[in-house]
Amino acid sequence: MKWVTVDRLPQHEGEMVELRGWVQNYRSSGKIQFIIFRDGTGVCQAVLFVKDVPPEVFEAGKRLTQESSIIIRGTVRKDDRAPGGYEIGVKELDIVQIADEYPITKKEHGTEFLMDHRHLWVRSSRQVAILRIRNEITMAIHQFLQENGFILTESPILMGTAAEGGATLFETTYVNDEQAFLSQSGQLHVEATAMALGRVYTFGPTFRAEKSKTRRHLIEFWMVEPEAAYFTHEDNLKLQEEMVTYVVRRVLERRAAELKTIGRDTTLLEKVEPPFPRITYTEAVEMLKKLHKPGDEWEPIEWGEDFGAPHETVLTQQFDKPVFVEKFPVKIKAFYMQPDPENPEVVLGADLLAPEGYGEIIGGSERIHDPELLKRRFEEHGLDMETYGWYYDLRRFGSVPHSGFGLGVERTVAWICGLDHVRETIPFPRLLNRLHP
RNA sequence: UCCGGCGUAGCUCAGCGGUAGAGCGUCCGGCUGUUAACCGGAGGGUCGUAGGUUCGAAUCCUACCGCCGGAGCCA
Structure with a gap:
């Protein structure tokens, strides 16, 4: 499968692709999970539906923490609800490493803390x-x-x-x-x-x-x-x-x-x-x-x-x-x-x-x-x-x-x-x- | 070196003389379209350090340390 980068996703609409990167943010609502995925070239949303993936993949998704490194494979599709306009319908998820508790959270930080990190x-x-x-x-x-x-x-x-x-x-x-x-x-x-x-x-x-x-x-x-x-x-x-x-x-x-x-x-x-x-x-x-x-x-x-x-x-x-x-x-x-x-x-x-x-x-x-x-x-x-x-x-x-x-x-x-x-x-x-x- | 501001939970902050608080993060539970998701619960602190005032100090005073902004100097 082709390894692509987030900045090139629009060129691969409808195709199965592989992305390698990190979890910038993660949301779950029980039967559906949203991974905000980044790879250095950009950020895109990856979606896991409980019905679309094997149970072990869905369970693996639940373990993800902020900045965990992952490789995902799935279909590129256009969706207005996705930030950036495109998202990945995940079929496979490889966890490279589950990240420890990440010090930089989603809320604001002071400059001293950010400079230390x-x-x-x-x-x-x-x-x-x-x-x-x-x-x-x-x-x-x-x-x-x-x-x-x-x-x-x-x-x-x-x-x-x-x-x-x-x-x-x-x-x-x-x-x-x-x-x-x-x-x-x-x-x-x-x-x-x-x-x-x-x-x-x-x-x-x-x-x-x-x-x-x-x-x-x-x-x-x-x-x-x-x-x-x-x-x-x-x-x-x-x-x-x-x-x-x-x-x-x-x-x-x-x-x-x-x-x-x-x-x-x-x-x-x-x-x-x-x-x-x-x-x-x-x-x-x-x-x-x-x-x-x-x-x-x-x-x-x-x-x-x-x-x-x-x-x-x-x-x-x-x-x-x-x-x-x-x-x-x-x-x-x-x-x-x-x-x-x-x-x-x-x-x-x-x-x-x-x-x-x-x-x-x-x-x-x-x-x-x-x-x-x-x-x-x-x-x-x-x-x-x-x-x-x-x-x-x-x-x-x-x-x-x-x-x-x-x-x-x-x-x-x-x-x-x-x-x-x-x-x-x-x-x-x-x-x-x-x-x- | 000088002037000003700030040090309270992992982070961002509130409290400013009478038993230490919130949001976020973390952990547990719930939720089939979230947008820094949301809802319920749990855990988490020698209030920068040292001394002083007081019946009692996170709170007032002094010194020190650290950070931020600015001046001078420099790009």
Whole structure:
């Protein structure tokens, strides 16, 4: 008999099929039993009538508990009373294992309990849908970049030194007790491979030991960091809005069922298309001053100060598409960012802020390519040639203008899924005080 | 590190000075179309920990621990 998956059931109407999976829920009313069956691709109802199956099969059904693993064989039939529209009229039931009392019940649970049982929580319909959308986003990013000539070049996780400064790093030990750090960005290394291959990207985990306890922060999270030789700031922004649009559209096309499962209102997602609105940092500061009203829980900032979380929220509320904020003051951004030739006080860099309060999902910039300017920045930031000499070499040997950006995968998933916390965007989130399971 | 909130049954919570409660889950029984099925019954608790106030503390006070949200920092 043919082993099929729940997502393909409509193609097998009227046929006898085999399904392999788990019991998500079980109901009985004496002479009839309903198994809510899941197999990872979807959920369907399986029905056991006492008259249609041998007595031992009907008795076996009564033993089923939530999350017991089973193989069922039966006829696919259309029935409006069944969730999803199709059900299985069970003829045979193989019990693979009767599950112990399952901790996650049908009623609601608190986040602490669910996080302690994350290894089981991922089985729930909502979490399955989110992880499928995450997969779609990841694959869409790869496909977009590959189709545009970008080559995947992995950056190291184990680093001898910090990348950008500022962020708190995870320390570990290299051989011979030498100090090492977990990567907080693959950017510096991807700049090197960009000079080898032209257009490259790295896609991997990054680590920040910040004591940040908010819905937007993970200690370990995934970033995609494209880097392209001869790309200007303008090329960079175009690439970003095209990539984000591609990803959103593909999720809307291919994961509509999952978006529906998690109850995502896709109205604003459908509006995502280039060009994205752009404002300069200076305009943003002015905008915040105008928008501020007495009694607001935030205060406007002065030119030269960085935005806080409330400022990002207020700014994104002014637009229904992702918005670029560009040309930040030099002193609040990373050392490697190229100054604007029209105003050396600001950099040719931009953050992309997602709508609906999701905040920064991309940070990017054109990089400094002039050796003398980079050397000056090293001095200003106290970076020594011994550790950063290799990075300086990129400016000595055929330096070219180049640009790149980093997109936070979890924040992107949270935005597209409409989640209120990034902890649901990754199978096993690592947070402050959360290292298990 | 700082600010705010919360720790009571396996889970989600109510009770807020006078003998510890509900729903769900579990177990037993009933039911031929259920939709987080329903109906009847049973079992289940040193009320986060330590100290204090009181005739009497889950309830009031103090400290500590844990969790959640936020700020700063950061993507």
